[in-house]
Amino acid sequence: MAEKRQLMEHYGHMKDTGQRYSDAPDRRAAILRRIELDGYVAATDLVAELGVSANTVRRDLRRLAGDGLVRAVRGGAAATGPAAATPFTDRSAQASDAKGAIAAAAVRHVEPGTAVALDSGTTTLEIAKLLPADAGLTVITHSLPAIAVLAPRPEVTLIGVGGQYGRDTRSFGGPETLAALENVSVRTLFLAATALDGSGVYGATPYEAETKRRLIAVARRTIVVGDARKFGLSAPIRVCGWDAVERLVTDAVPEGFAGVQVEIG
Known part of the structure; x- marks a missing residue:
């Protein structure tokens, strides 16, 4: 040392x-x-x-x-240090009621006839389940669980983004994923986070962070979704500052938080 x-x-x-x-x-x-x-x-x-x-x-x-x-x-x-995310199955069971309420609030920002991007995560999976029918939506995602939820819905134009599969996150990442996202454009991105603090959004791995940044780059607006526990967690890689985000949809924020517009779900 x-x-x-x-x-x-x-x-x-x-x-x-x-x-x-x-x-x-x-x-x-x-x-x-x-x-x-x-x-x-x-x-x-x-x-x-x-x-x-x-x-x-x-x-x-x-x-x-x-x-x-x-x-x-x-x-x-x-950066050196831990890089693995908590397994998806473990995260799915955490704060499930809060995630459902956050997802219900988030889908109110979906505009009919537009393209929506879903980041990989347990809260964005709840959004996938609640996307309105007959809204003429195109959904772009690298999340395998979200793809599985949306695939049976004929009214949704689904674009699944492949790459190297990560079992912990149940999502695709790496150069192939970044290349596939390079030429797309979406109206609204729902962005997940491993951790949050006053300076921005954090991810667990390099591939995860790079994918999130590419999604932000191709979206006209970014809405971060995450329950209040994320403010008590840490992750090694800063994805973006709050200046890259339109709003945060959550169930609570720490006292004094003023990073971005907050909506409580």
Whole structure:
């Protein structure tokens, strides 16, 4: 631990130059700051942000991972520490009444004849069950349980997004999922969260966070849905700040919370 702390302090002393990162310590310090903020960074994003080659980025990530400062994952690097989400079946049984009430409040924001995106999660699954009939909806989702709920409904145009299947979240993620979402457009996104706090929305894994960010990017408005327990939980990867969200639909918020418009379900 002492050695890791010394390495963090070494990189932390490096300053941003505001120019192309030709100096390796400066690059690695910038990478560490990005991962500290977001919990994850894609190698392709670093190539553009740092103005260096893909090979250079890969070498930097290998060095940081070798020093124990980041965790190497497919396509990039993540913060060290726990990365697994609580299994879906366990989460489904938690705060079930609150999730039903939140879902009922959330579906009131669905506009007939529009495209809706459902993030993966137990509360968004409840929304899938309550989507109004005969509203002419198109629903886009990477959540396998939501796909299973909506598949028998002929009045819903269902677009299931595939990729690498995650058994804990019962959803698809990874590069294939991101690519499939690149050319879609939706009116309303219902976004789930592993954890919430005054600064924004958090996810459990790099793939989960990247998928959420892509969904936010293709949606005209984002509505976060989550029960009050999420304010007492923690997760390693920041997905977005409240400035990216139109409203939060929940059952309660901590005293003094003012991050975004709140609707109590």
